[in-house]
Amino acid sequence: MGMTMSQKILAAHAGLSHVEVGQLIEAKLDVVLGNDITSPVAINEFEKCGATSVFDKDRIALVLDHFTPNKDIKAAEQCLQVRRFAEKYNITHFYDVGQMGIEHALLPEKGIVGPGDCVIGADSHTCTYGALGAFSTGVGSTDMAAGMITGKAWFKVPAAIQVVLTGKLPQWVSGKDVILHLIGEIGVDGALYQSLEFTGEGVASLSMDDRLCIANMAIEAGAKNGVFPVDEITMAYCKDRFLRTPKVYQADPDAEYVRTVTIDLSSLRPTVAFPHLPENTHVIDDVGEIKIDQSVIGSCTNGRIEDLRTAASILKGRKVAKGVRCIILPGTQDIYLQAVREGLAEIFIEAGAVFSTPTCGPCLGGHMGVLAKGERAVSTTNRNFVGRMGHVESEVYLASPAVAAASAVTGYITDPAKLS
Amino acid sequence: MNAHGMVHKYGDNVDTDVIIPARYLNTSSHAELASHCMEDIDRDFVKNVKPGDIIVAKKNFGCGSSREHAPIAIKASGVSCVIASTFARIFYRNAINIGLAILECDEAAREIAAGDEVDVNFDTGVITDVTTGKTYQAQPFPPFIQNIIQKGGLLKSIM
Numbered sequence: 001m002g003m004t005m006s007q008k009i010l011a012a013h014a015g016l017s018h019v020e021v022g023q024l025i026e027a028k029l030d031v032v033l034g035n036d037i038t039s040p041v042a043i044n045e046f047e048k049c050g051a052t053s054v055f056d057k058d059r060i061a062l063v064l065d066h067f068t069p070n071k072d073i074k075a076a077e078q079c080l081q082v083r084r085f086a087e088k089y090n091i092t093h094f095y096d097v098g099q100m101g102i103e104h105a106l107l108p109e110k111g112i113v114g115p116g117d118c119v120i121g122a123d124s125h126t127c128t129y130g131a132l133g134a135f136s137t138g139v140g141s142t143d144m145a146a147g148m149i150t151g152k153a154w155f156k157v158p159a160a161i162q163v164v165l166t167g168k169l170p171q172w173v174s175g176k177d178v179i180l181h182l183i184g185e186i187g188v189d190g191a192l193y194q195s196l197e198f199t200g201e202g203v204a205s206l207s208m209d210d211r212l213c214i215a216n217m218a219i220e221a222g223a224k225n226g227v228f229p230v231d232e233i234t235m236a237y238c239k240d241r242f243l244r245t246p247k248v249y250q251a252d253p254d255a256e257y258v259r260t261v262t263i264d265l266s267s268l269r270p271t272v273a274f275p276h277l278p279e280n281t282h283v284i285d286d287v288g289e290i291k292i293d294q295s296v297i298g299s300c301t302n303g304r305i306e307d308l309r310t311a312a313s314i315l316k317g318r319k320v321a322k323g324v325r326c327i328i329l330p331g332t333q334d335i336y337l338q339a340v341r342e343g344l345a346e347i348f349i350e351a352g353a354v355f356s357t358p359t360c361g362p363c364l365g366g367h368m369g370v371l372a373k374g375e376r377a378v379s380t381t382n383r384n385f386v387g388r389m390g391h392v393e394s395e396v397y398l399a400s401p402a403v404a405a406a407s408a409v410t411g412y413i414t415d416p417a418k419l420s
Numbered sequence: 421m422n423a424h425g426m427v428h429k430y431g432d433n434v435d436t437d438v439i440i441p442a443r444y445l446n447t448s449s450h451a452e453l454a455s456h457c458m459e460d461i462d463r464d465f466v467k468n469v470k471p472g473d474i475i476v477a478k479k480n481f482g483c484g485s486s487r488e489h490a491p492i493a494i495k496a497s498g499v500s501c502v503i504a505s506t507f508a509r510i511f512y513r514n515a516i517n518i519g520l521a522i523l524e525c526d527e528a529a530r531e532i533a534a535g536d537e538v539d540v541n542f543d544t545g546v547i548t549d550v551t552t553g554k555t556y557q558a559q560p561f562p563p564f565i566q567n568i569i570q571k572g573g574l575l576k577s578i579m
Contacts, residue, residue: 386461
């Protein structure tokens with residue numbers, strides 16, 4: 001029996017010619033990632049067990065992105081601990097304020113991750129790099145610590161769901177709507193312990209930013225990883241960027257999947273996930289009148305340049321509605337600079353939005369946009385759990401940058417096509 | 421290896437944001453994390469939990485963020501075991517890696533009620549609801565996992 005794309009990458013990294021679903025393997029890691037929240041716990045474990053060296057200073061990425069620029073003294077101390085560790089072990093890919101971006105926007109952009117890689121990160125959205133044709137999955141801090149020491153991790157070889165994409169996305173529909181639609185179809189545990197393998201002729205019509213957004217939220221369906229085939233778009237993205245040589249793996253024609261889900265991209269509508277689970281999806285036409293207090297555009301899901309361009313195309317010449325706070329956060333410093341150069345920053349500020357430094361901040365209710373009791377946000381982030389963006393009685397509606405920008409203008413969750 | 425304690429019962433999709441809200445992730449102190457455990461889903465948990473107690477929940481327990489702070493908060497609260505219909509995969513790994521015992525057993529997860537007294541035998545995977553007298557069979561840990569837990573966590577097993 002053939003192997004899926006994920007199984008092939010895992011087999012290659014375990015030095016095996018073949019792996020089976022459920023097999024426990026030990027795989028070599030190309031990159032081990034941590035952030036300012038998960039790295040301190042990993043560093044504590046690293047030191048507690050007496051480790052004195054890392055497996056490869058060029059294969060560890062430490063990104064201070066969650067509670068930065070430091071939101072309070074405790075957060076500052078956590079960043080200091082990571083900074084000192086990075087200095088001590090001379091970590092090549094250490095990103096501090098001024099160079100840092102949101103980790104899952106930053107690592108692909110800097111070429112630290114690429115096709116054929118096997119990556120673990122102490123952040124659940126590490127699955128983002130599957131967009132580049134890598135096996136990439138979120139783990140906890142202890143796995144990160146072990147990975148930093150040994151350059152290896154154990155995995156149970158996952159089964160896979162095949163997601164066949166056909167057609168092309170219509171106007172105002174993006175990668176975010178694809179993944180929200182899929183999560184709505186299969187549920188927040190629909191792919192539990194499994195891979196989501198995207199395929200079909202529709203893939204070719206999706207930009208790298210759309211693919212990164214889709215793979216990013218594979219975890220919201222419970223998936224171990226989400227992966228896209230490597231094509232010309234991937235190779236063009238990696239050219240002059242990826243620090244190593246891309247390795248292209250393809251699923252075998254006779255690979256077995258536990259199920260196949262087909263999505264006709266041309267039939268999709270802007271999609272909104274209601275509180276308090278990403279699976280509570282409604283197409284924009286069925287949303288009704290939902291007043292918002294805040295619109296957040298950014299995060300590892302939707303803080304890329306195309307997302308900002310989409311938001312700017314809607315906000316240009318318009319104003320954020322009275323009573324609404326519109327917070328726009330670029331994914332990285334490069335995206336920030338590009339947005340300034342392209343005039344997007346000016347559009348945002350003239351519209352009455354905040355346009356600020358990269359940070360994960362509001363997505364997890366950290367800082368830069370925390371909600372009060374009873375407040376409601378539409379957000380391009382990835383989770384709408386109870387209390388996710390602030391008070392336990394606040395609400396988050398997940399949507400695309402187009403919907404979030406249109407909603408900022410009207411003050412209600414709005415179909416961008418309906419703006420006058 | 422055994423666990424014995426009173427049950428705290430929850431439903432489907434208990435996410436790591438309610439187990440330990442992100443507003444407390446500016447610390448890695450186990451005691452401090454434990455003092456906010458389950459705060460956004462059960463305000464009384466911290467007040468009521470006793471050493472040895474057992475959490476029973478339904479499907480996809482621990483979904484969402486990869487924060488190891490979640491199983492750490494539960495373990496540091498004194499909880500001896502979490503039984504659920506299914507676990508989200510990162511939480512599952514994290515729990516094993518830090519030595520928090522977890523068992524998947526759908527029947528037990530559905531039937532055991534809040535406040536029941538429960539006994540768990542990790543070697544056999546037998547869960548006994550002492551209050552009702554009913555027993556359930558969960559799959560015991562495979563040797564690979566037992567090795568990690570017996571050595572006191574992943575790092576102790578590799579060093």
